[in-house]
Amino acid sequence: MFKKMLxxxxxxxxxxxxxxxxxxxxxxxxRPYCDELWVDVLGNLICHKKGISGKKIxxxxxxxxxxxxxxxxxxxxFLRIANVGGILPPLSVAREVVFENGxxxxxxxxTPETRDAKAVATVPNMYIDIGCTSREEAEEKVQIGDMCxxxxxxxxxxxxxxSGAMDNRVCCAIIVEAMKExxxxxxxxxxxxxxxxxxxxxxxxxxYAISPDLNINLDVTLTGDTxxxxxxxxxxxxxxxxxxMDSSVIVPIAVRRFMIDCAEQADxxxxxxxxxxxxxxxxxxxxxxxGILAGCISIPSRYVHTPVEVVDMDDVENxxxxxxxxxxxxxxxxxx
Amino acid sequence: xxxxxxxxxxxxxxxxTGAEQEIGQLVEQYFLTYTKDVWKDQYGNVYGRxxxxxxxxxxxxAHMDEIGLMVTKIENNGMLRMINVGGVDPRVLPGSEVVVFxxxxxxxxxxxxxxxxxxxxxxxxAYRIEDLFCDIGYDxxxxxxxxxxxxxxxxAPKPPLQLxxxxxxxKTLDDRALIAVMLECMEYLNKRKLKCSVVFxxxxxxERSGLGGIIGAYSVHPDMAIAIxxxxxxxxxxKPFETAPMDKxxxxxxxxxxxxxxKMLQDSAKAQNIPIELEIAMGPTGTDAWTxxxxxxxxxxxxxxxxxxxxxxxxxxxxxxxxxxCAKVISGMIGDIDENWEEALCLDD
Numbered sequence: 001m002f003k004k005m006l007x008x009x010x011x012x013x014x015x016x017x018x019x020x021x022x023x024x025x026x027x028x029x030x031r032p033y034c035d036e037l038w039v040d041v042l043g044n045l046i047c048h049k050k051g052i053s054g055k056k057i058x059x060x061x062x063x064x065x066x067x068x069x070x071x072x073x074x075x076x077x078f079l080r081i082a083n084v085g086g087i088l089p090p091l092s093v094a095r096e097v098v099f100e101n102g103x104x105x106x107x108x109x110x111t112p113e114t115r116d117a118k119a120v121a122t123v124p125n126m127y128i129d130i131g132c133t134s135r136e137e138a139e140e141k142v143q144i145g146d147m148c149x150x151x152x153x154x155x156x157x158x159x160x161x162x163s164g165a166m167d168n169r170v171c172c173a174i175i176v177e178a179m180k181e182x183x184x185x186x187x188x189x190x191x192x193x194x195x196x197x198x199x200x201x202x203x204x205x206x207x208y209a210i211s212p213d214l215n216i217n218l219d220v221t222l223t224g225d226t227x228x229x230x231x232x233x234x235x236x237x238x239x240x241x242x243x244x245m246d247s248s249v250i251v252p253i254a255v256r257r258f259m260i261d262c263a264e265q266a267d268x269x270x271x272x273x274x275x276x277x278x279x280x281x282x283x284x285x286x287x288x289x290x291g292i293l294a295g296c297i298s299i300p301s302r303y304v305h306t307p308v309e310v311v312d313m314d315d316v317e318n319x320x321x322x323x324x325x326x327x328x329x330x331x332x333x334x335x336x
Numbered sequence: 337x338x339x340x341x342x343x344x345x346x347x348x349x350x351x352x353t354g355a356e357q358e359i360g361q362l363v364e365q366y367f368l369t370y371t372k373d374v375w376k377d378q379y380g381n382v383y384g385r386x387x388x389x390x391x392x393x394x395x396x397x398a399h400m401d402e403i404g405l406m407v408t409k410i411e412n413n414g415m416l417r418m419i420n421v422g423g424v425d426p427r428v429l430p431g432s433e434v435v436v437f438x439x440x441x442x443x444x445x446x447x448x449x450x451x452x453x454x455x456x457x458x459x460x461x462a463y464r465i466e467d468l469f470c471d472i473g474y475d476x477x478x479x480x481x482x483x484x485x486x487x488x489x490x491x492a493p494k495p496p497l498q499l500x501x502x503x504x505x506x507k508t509l510d511d512r513a514l515i516a517v518m519l520e521c522m523e524y525l526n527k528r529k530l531k532c533s534v535v536f537x538x539x540x541x542x543e544r545s546g547l548g549g550i551i552g553a554y555s556v557h558p559d560m561a562i563a564i565x566x567x568x569x570x571x572x573x574x575k576p577f578e579t580a581p582m583d584k585x586x587x588x589x590x591x592x593x594x595x596x597x598x599k600m601l602q603d604s605a606k607a608q609n610i611p612i613e614l615e616i617a618m619g620p621t622g623t624d625a626w627t628x629x630x631x632x633x634x635x636x637x638x639x640x641x642x643x644x645x646x647x648x649x650x651x652x653x654x655x656x657x658x659x660x661x662c663a664k665v666i667s668g669m670i671g672d673i674d675e676n677w678e679e680a681l682c683l684d685d
Contacts (some may be wrong), residue, residue: 024568202518224409231408231409231411231417231466231468232408232409233408233409233410233485243382244406244485244486245354245406245419245486247422248545249545250353250354250421250541250545251354251542252379253354253355253357256486271483271485272484272486273485273603274406274407274408274419274485274486274488276419276466278406283545286379286545286547287545287550287551289379289551289554290378290551290554290555291378291379291547291550291551291554291555293378334378335378335380336357336378336380
């Protein structure tokens with residue numbers, strides 16, 4: 001049941017700045033569980049469930065995904081591209097991509113030498129082949145400025161699943177699932193944000209409009225459980241990762257403590273996360289207005305920003321539980 | 337006020353970015369000795385107002401957070417793996433005494449592989465933070481009882497070392513020395529009749545995101561703001577235009593700086609015969625002025641700095657007379673503000 005919804009959300013088209021299709025799908029899933037929902041001018045989907053305490057909790061997850069944007073079409077119909085968000089070029093060649101209108105293509109890169117095993121792809125030397133033989137033919141299918149995403153194959157390995165859109169649709173699905181049986185005396189705002197991958201652009205705007213007492217953001221994080229990774233204690237399957245710090249943000253100690261207490265009281269396994277490189281919407285939300293208290297729960301994920309991002313379904317389930325516990329608390333942290 | 341005494345107390349308190357509670361409490365106590373109007377915000381910025389709330393309001397900001405480290409992993413042998421919080425230079429870490437803020441403060445050392453056990457290639461490679469570890473003496477199970485991923489580590493605090501000629505060497509003079517300068521300003525300004533209101537703010541998280549500057553400037557919404565932070569002092573191995581003489585008060589000029597506010601500071605220095613040096617910064621200044629400038633529809637900002645050598649090491653070195661001079665330049669400028677302040681700030685002439 002959850003997996004069916006997850007697949008649906010994973011397959012939605014939504015590169016940064018072009019998230020309306022994803023928003024539409026999420027809105028359909030959210031509608032039964034909230035009192036009102038709307039899309040703001042930047043494209044953030046905001047879903048409001050009313051409460052009685054007078055306090056506001058904002059749950060957030062970005063719904064945009066990384067991709068490519070067409071910058072030029074050459075005379076032979078090849079598309080030259082720029083990255084939308086943090087593409088890893090060597091891992092992004094020889095991949096299937098799809099445009100919003102359904103046009104399919106494959107990525108490759110310039111290879112002046114035949115079978116040069118040492119050649120490395122960079123964004124400027126990459127291109128997309130959409131099967132056309134001339135600029136004119138290609139322009140009938142794709143325009144400069146169009147964006148494409150990796151075709152998201154869903155790999156079901158049982159307890160663990162892989163997809164190119166796990167960052168961050170898995171967290172969108174988690175919020176939908178958590179809202180289903182949510183008990184809270186507070187006003188809960190579930191926000192699916194835009195443009196996280198291009199500089200945390202949407203979340204601060206939504207937080208400014210909502211002005212919540214507490215924000216809990218959800219995003220994926222890296223793990224230290226694969227061969228030869230830098231020292232990081234997070235592993236797949238050991239529970240939601242409660243963020244201490246990443247390159248963009250430090251979670252206030254009281255908010256960490258609050259999330260950890262929620263997990264411990266409900267016997268939910270959890271891990272403490274310090275991420276060496278990477279940022280998340282929490283940073284933008286903290287900097288809003290006079291400073292909004294914000295924390296982050298991360299889903300441990302391997303191979304982030306590749307077409308095979310792997311997560312563990314136990315972590316997903318435990319995160320849903322943890323969010324339900326968090327929003328059920330009467331007492332929210334009010335200082336660092 | 338005894339500047340050396342204040343610096344000794346202020347540098348002794350831990351306050352790595354994101355964990356400024358303890359230093360914040362001390363700053364709050366210091367502020368309360370000069371004004372009753374003291375408050376804190378949600379993220380721990382400490383504010384103190386001198387003068388009745390009126391227009392114009394001037395915000396003076398020095399950050400109280402310090403660079404440090406955070407535990408990322410506890411190895412089975414009890415060694416702690418770390419990541420930097422703020423711009424810690426891994427090259428200066430081996431050989432450091434530290435304090436690990438686990439469930440209780442624990443002494444630790446950051447070790448290094450002895451040169452005897454390294455080959456030529458290894459000795460030539462600079463240390464990376466990922467390769468270093470902190471030794472607290474415990475084995476894995478003992479360490480895990482008291483220390484957790486996310487716990488902070490600081491350089492072990494020591495009293496300032498008094499070098500010759502009024503030079504002072506200590507950890508965290510960036511930017512606690514400037515908190516002491518704020519206290520001296522408060523003392524000066526309490527003796528003057530002011531035609532403005534001055535909010536002093538000891539800010540949080542300058543060393544990383546500038547969060548304290550952003551929310552501080554947003555909540556105070558001042559008519560002008562001055563960040564006071566250290567700049568680089570002259571030393572061997574650096575270019576003259578990257579640094580300033582240790583005995584000069586440095587004022588910044590550049591796109592981050594409001595020209596007229598700079599002029600007001602220059603006038604103050606000139607009137608008091610205090611020699612200044614201009615530092616040119618066309619891009620980000622790496623101070624709270626950078627984030628404050630763009631809040632609330634725009635805030636005129638300036639920067640006053642004392643030069644400091646060996647920034648972000650445990651032997652940051654500064655000259656105490658230069659700190660006094662900074663306090664005089666700032667206080668003089670604020671004391672001279674009168675009803676023509678809007679005209680004085682007007683860029684349109």
